[in-house]
Amino acid sequence: MTWEVVIGLEVHAELTTRTKMFCGCPTTFGASPNTQTCPICLGMPGTLPVINRRAIEFGVRTALAFNCRINTACRFARKHYYYPDMPKNFQISQYEEPLAEDGWLEIDVQGGTKRIGIQRLHMEEDVGKLIHDGTLETAPSSRVDFNRAGVPLMETVSKPELRSPEEAAAYLRAFRSVLMYLGVCDGNMEEGSMRCDANISLRRPGATELGTKVEIKNLNSFRNAQRALEFEVKRQAQALEAGEKIVQETRLFDADKGYTRSMRSKEYAHDYRYFPEPDLVPLKLEGAFVDGIRAALPELARAQQQRFVAQYGLPAYDAGILTQSRALAGYYEAAVSALAPGGSTASPASAKAVANWIMSELLRVVPGDDERAIAESPVPPAHLAGLIALIDDGTISGKIAKDVFEKMVRSREDARTIVQREGLTQVADTGAIAAIVDQVIAANPKAIADFKAGKTAAAKSLVGQVMKATQGKANPAIVNTLIEEKLAKV
Amino acid sequence: MTDPTRLTAHELTDAFRSGAATPSAVTEAYLGRIAKLDGKVRAYLTVTDGRARAAAAASDARYRAGKPLGPLDGVPISYKDVLSTRGVKTTCGSRILESWVPPFDATVVTRLAAAGVVPLGKSNMDEFAMGSSTEHSAFQLTANPWDLARVPGGSSGGPAAAVAGDLAAISLGTDTGGSIRQPGAFCGIVGMKPTYGRVSRYGLVAFASSLDQIGPFAKDVRDAALVLRAIAGVDPADATSVDVPVPDYAASLGEGMRGLRVGVLEYDTAGMDPDVQRAVTAAIDVLKGLGATTQAVTLPTADHGLAAYYIIAPAEASSNLARYDGVKYGLRALGKDLIDMESRTRAAGFGAEVKRRIMLGTYALSSGYYDAYYGKAQKVRTLIRRDFDAAFEHVDVIVGPTTPGVAFKHGEKEDPLAMYLNDVFTVPANLSGNPGISVPCGFSTSGLPIGLHLVGRAFDEATILRVAYAYEQATTWRTRRPELA
Amino acid sequence: MIERKDVEHVARLARLALSAAEIEKMREQLNGILAYIEKLNALATDDVEPTSHAVPMVNVMRDDAPGPCLPRDEALANAPDRAGEFFRVPRIIED
Numbered sequence A: 001m002t003w004e005v006v007i008g009l010e011v012h013a014e015l016t017t018r019t020k021m022f023c024g025c026p027t028t029f030g031a032s033p034n035t036q037t038c039p040i041c042l043g044m045p046g047t048l049p050v051i052n053r054r055a056i057e058f059g060v061r062t063a064l065a066f067n068c069r070i071n072t073a074c075r076f077a078r079k080h081y082y083y084p085d086m087p088k089n090f091q092i093s094q095y096e097e098p099l100a101e102d103g104w105l106e107i108d109v110q111g112g113t114k115r116i117g118i119q120r121l122h123m124e125e126d127v128g129k130l131i132h133d134g135t136l137e138t139a140p141s142s143r144v145d146f147n148r149a150g151v152p153l154m155e156t157v158s159k160p161e162l163r164s165p166e167e168a169a170a171y172l173r174a175f176r177s178v179l180m181y182l183g184v185c186d187g188n189m190e191e192g193s194m195r196c197d198a199n200i201s202l203r204r205p206g207a208t209e210l211g212t213k214v215e216i217k218n219l220n221s222f223r224n225a226q227r228a229l230e231f232e233v234k235r236q237a238q239a240l241e242a243g244e245k246i247v248q249e250t251r252l253f254d255a256d257k258g259y260t261r262s263m264r265s266k267e268y269a270h271d272y273r274y275f276p277e278p279d280l281v282p283l284k285l286e287g288a289f290v291d292g293i294r295a296a297l298p299e300l301a302r303a304q305q306q307r308f309v310a311q312y313g314l315p316a317y318d319a320g321i322l323t324q325s326r327a328l329a330g331y332y333e334a335a336v337s338a339l340a341p342g343g344s345t346a347s348p349a350s351a352k353a354v355a356n357w358i359m360s361e362l363l364r365v366v367p368g369d370d371e372r373a374i375a376e377s378p379v380p381p382a383h384l385a386g387l388i389a390l391i392d393d394g395t396i397s398g399k400i401a402k403d404v405f406e407k408m409v410r411s412r413e414d415a416r417t418i419v420q421r422e423g424l425t426q427v428a429d430t431g432a433i434a435a436i437v438d439q440v441i442a443a444n445p446k447a448i449a450d451f452k453a454g455k456t457a458a459a460k461s462l463v464g465q466v467m468k469a470t471q472g473k474a475n476p477a478i479v480n481t482l483i484e485e486k487l488a489k490v
Numbered sequence B: 001m002t003d004p005t006r007l008t009a010h011e012l013t014d015a016f017r018s019g020a021a022t023p024s025a026v027t028e029a030y031l032g033r034i035a036k037l038d039g040k041v042r043a044y045l046t047v048t049d050g051r052a053r054a055a056a057a058a059s060d061a062r063y064r065a066g067k068p069l070g071p072l073d074g075v076p077i078s079y080k081d082v083l084s085t086r087g088v089k090t091t092c093g094s095r096i097l098e099s100w101v102p103p104f105d106a107t108v109v110t111r112l113a114a115a116g117v118v119p120l121g122k123s124n125m126d127e128f129a130m131g132s133s134t135e136h137s138a139f140q141l142t143a144n145p146w147d148l149a150r151v152p153g154g155s156s157g158g159p160a161a162a163v164a165g166d167l168a169a170i171s172l173g174t175d176t177g178g179s180i181r182q183p184g185a186f187c188g189i190v191g192m193k194p195t196y197g198r199v200s201r202y203g204l205v206a207f208a209s210s211l212d213q214i215g216p217f218a219k220d221v222r223d224a225a226l227v228l229r230a231i232a233g234v235d236p237a238d239a240t241s242v243d244v245p246v247p248d249y250a251a252s253l254g255e256g257m258r259g260l261r262v263g264v265l266e267y268d269t270a271g272m273d274p275d276v277q278r279a280v281t282a283a284i285d286v287l288k289g290l291g292a293t294t295q296a297v298t299l300p301t302a303d304h305g306l307a308a309y310y311i312i313a314p315a316e317a318s319s320n321l322a323r324y325d326g327v328k329y330g331l332r333a334l335g336k337d338l339i340d341m342e343s344r345t346r347a348a349g350f351g352a353e354v355k356r357r358i359m360l361g362t363y364a365l366s367s368g369y370y371d372a373y374y375g376k377a378q379k380v381r382t383l384i385r386r387d388f389d390a391a392f393e394h395v396d397v398i399v400g401p402t403t404p405g406v407a408f409k410h411g412e413k414e415d416p417l418a419m420y421l422n423d424v425f426t427v428p429a430n431l432s433g434n435p436g437i438s439v440p441c442g443f444s445t446s447g448l449p450i451g452l453h454l455v456g457r458a459f460d461e462a463t464i465l466r467v468a469y470a471y472e473q474a475t476t477w478r479t480r481r482p483e484l485a
Numbered sequence C: 001m002i003e004r005k006d007v008e009h010v011a012r013l014a015r016l017a018l019s020a021a022e023i024e025k026m027r028e029q030l031n032g033i034l035a036y037i038e039k040l041n042a043l044a045t046d047d048v049e050p051t052s053h054a055v056p057m058v059n060v061m062r063d064d065a066p067g068p069c070l071p072r073d074e075a076l077a078n079a080p081d082r083a084g085e086f087f088r089v090p091r092i093i094e095d
C-alpha cells in the first residue's frame, strides 16, 4: 500500500538583535547563568515590555523574503501556560494578528524546484533554560537560567505541503539559507538558534482530507528532522496498515536511539487563554517603514545561484555550492573580481578556476556556511586569486599550486611570497627541459618500443618521468610538446 | 505655627521657603504622629523613617541654599504599597509578596524623588488592588479617620486614610475601577485618576493593565494639581504612556467656571444614599452660581460598565498574577512536585477576593468563552467610550456622585457583588480612559464625607482640576477635619 | 451555570489548590457574578469594534540598544530557593 506523506514545519528562529525582544538585556549565547537578566525579562512585578524595533524590522525583512503579506494590523497577545522557564507564566506572542501571512519558500526537490506555502510568521519571546538534575523524568529538582528568556523569536509556520522527509530537510536548508542571507539569525542549530517542530500525517494518495497528525518536537538538526520524519512515516504506515488509528499526540525524537516516542499523554488539553497584550499597543506596519526594508533586501541564495550561472558561466551545481552562504558567495565574487583587475570581466575559464579551487581546496579547510570562518579564512579571496594568477601566467604548475595552497593555509602568506622563497617557479626554459627529455628517452628504450608498437600511453609515462625529474617544476605544456616532437622523430 | 501635619503641600513649601518651617521638622512631626496615631488608623504597612529623614535633610539643605527642586520639595508623601520602591518591601497587601523587595523604583517614585519629596512609607491596600474597602489586605484593616469603625474605601484605603488622618501630606494611589476616587470620597479628600496613559505605569504592580492608573490623594485641589504635574508625562519604559504635553495645572486653577458647560449626570437613584444625592445636587447649584451652564447628560451604556469591568479586570488580573508561582520571588509553599508547589503557593499566598477574581478571569478567557465574555466586554467598552465622546461634544465636564453611599462599617459588605456596586459611578471612566476626580462636597447626616465626581475629556485634566478648584474655593468643606487624637 | 467540575478545571488552569468547601463557595459566587454579567447580553454589539486600549496609539517601539542587567545576586535575591547560579524548582511532572 502506498501512502501520501503530509508534513508541515514550524520553525522558531532566534534573531540576532543586540538586545532582547522587550528589554535591553543582551542576547549573547553562552553567558554565565542568570547574568543577562533584568526586572523585565525576569517578569518581576510592576515591569512592562517595550518592543524592540530591530526585531520587528528583522521580522518584516524575513516576511518579505518569504513573499508574505505584511499585516498592517499587527498585535501582540499573551499565551498562557505554566512552566518554570517562563517568568510571567505567559509568553508574549502573536495570535490572531501576526506580523505576516501567506507567503512561500522555494526548495530544491528531485528534478526541479517546488514552492512551499508559508502560512504565517510571527514574533514572540523565548523562554529560559531548564537544567534537569538527571533526566526530566527522574530529576528531584531542576535549575533555571533566565538568560535566554525574552530573546526575540520568530516563528514561521509552513503550510502542510511537504511530501517527504527529504522535502522537509530541503525546506529547512532553504529556510536557514534565507535567514542567514538576511542576517537575521545565525542559523546555529547546535546552540538552538533554529528549532523545528513538525506535524506529520499520512493519507491515501488522492485523498482530500488530512489524516490524523502527530507533532514531533525537538528536531534540532536537518539530519535529525529527516530521521525523525522517516521513522514516523514508517511507524504511521505500519499502524495504518495494521488497521490501527493514529493518536493525535506530541512525540519526542530521541536522536540517540533514532525513534520518536509519545510524550506523556495530556490529561487536559492546553488552554492558552490568548488575549491582546494590554501593555503593548498595536503595530501598523506600512509605508516608508516596510518600503525601506524592502529596498534594502539583499540578493538571496537562489537568485544569486542563477546569476552565477548566467554571469560566470558556472554549472548550476557549482553555483549552488558557492551560494550556500552569503559569505562564501561574497568570497567567490571577490576572488573572481581580483583576477580581472581594473573593472574588466573575468574570463569564464578563470571564473570556473576560482570555483574549482574553492570547492576542492578552500572548503576542505573552511566550512562554507560559517560566516565568521569565511571572513577569517587563512586564505583570503585576494590570495586565492593571486595563486590562480600564478598558474595562469605559467609561473607554477597546477600540481605545485596545490602544495602552495597548503602552505598558504598554514602561514597565511600570499602565493607569490611562498613561491619565491621556496624556488617553486616552474621551469619554462625549453633548452633545459629538452636536455632532460633526451635523458629520459635514452633511459627508456622499452617505452619507445611500446610507443612504436602503437601504445600511445607510453608517451604519458615519459611525460610523468620528466615531471618527476624536475620535481614537478617543468612546464607540462612544454614537456608534452617536446616529447611529441622527439617521439615523432624516432 | 499650627500643627504642620494639618497643612497642605503648597502651604508647607511656602513655609519652607519663608523659613517658617523646615522639611526635617515637618518630617519629624509626621513621623511622631504616625508613631502615635497610626495604631488607630493602620494606614501604613512600612514606615521608611530612615529614608524620610535623609530625604528631609537633603531638602533642608536645598532650601538653605535657596535652591529647592520645585513646589513639592520637602513634602512628606506616602506610597500605596503597589508601587515599586527599590530596597523597600512592596507587598501589594498580599502574603505572596510579603517579603518582596524590588530592585528598582517605579517611574512615579523616581520622578517624585527628583521633585524632592520625603517618602514616609508604604501604605495599606486591598490585596493586589482588588477591593473597595481595604478589608482585603492580608495584613491589617485600615480605619477611616472620620469613624474608626468604618472602612476608608479601597483599594487605595491606606494612602487615602494617611492623607485624611494627617499621617502624610500627600500620597499616591492607583485606580483601576475607582480605587482612588472612591476612598477619596469616603475619606473627605481630593482623589484623582488621570487619563489612561497620562502617568507611567512602570513599577506599578499590575492588577488590570488596560485600566490601571496612578494618581494623587491630596488635602486640596492645588496639591493634586502639583503632584499630577510631577508624575505625568510619557515614559519610554511604558509603551502605553502617551506623549502629550503636560500643562502647568496649578497655573490654570484660578480661571473659574465662566464659559464652562457642565454636564449633569442622570443616574438611577435606586439604592442611592439620599444624603449623597442631596449633596451632589447642592454642589451642582454651587457650580451654576459660579457661572457654569448646565445640561443633563446620559451615558446610556454606563449602566453596563460594572458588568464589563468585572470581566475585563479579572481577566487581565488572572494573567498578571500568573507570575506568582513560588519560583522567582515571593512566597513558596512546599509541594510534592512543581505543580503541587505552585498550586499550594498560590492557595496560601492569595486571599479569597484575589482567588475569586483569578477564577473569574481565567474562566472568562478560557476556551469557548472568550467571545461571550472578554470579547463582549471589550465591545461594551467601545460603546462606553462613544457615550463619553458624544457627551463631551456638548459639555466640558460631567458631574455626579463619586459613590452611591458613604463609608460603610467594617464587615458590612460580605457579598462580593454588593461590594462591587460601590464602583458603579467610577468604573466607566476606567473603561473609557477619561480622567476623573473626586472632591469633597459635604457630609452625611452621620457626619461622613461625600465626594463629587468630575469626569473630563481625555488628557484634559486641567479642566476638571479647574472646576474642582472653583467648587472647593466656593465651599468650606475642606476646613472640617477628622479628630484622631 | 458553572458546575463543580468547571470550577475544578479552572482552578487547575489557574494553579490554585482549593478545598472542597472553597470550590463549592466559589461555584456559588462565580454563578452570582456571572448572572450579573449576563446583563451585557442586552447590548447589541455585532458591528462594534472591541477596545483593548483606551487611548488609540500604534508603533511604540524602542531602539535595539543595550541597557543594564541585574547583577546575578540581585536577580536571585528574592528567589525562594536557589542552587548556586540558578533558581531551583521542585520535580517537574508534566500535566
Ligand SMILES: [Mg+2]
Pocket (backbone or CB within 6 Å): A093, A124, A155
Ligand atoms: Mg511559538
Ligand SMILES: [Zn+2]
Pocket (backbone or CB within 6 Å): A020, A023, A024, A025, A036, A037, A038, A039, A040, A041, A042, A150
Ligand atoms: Zn532583561
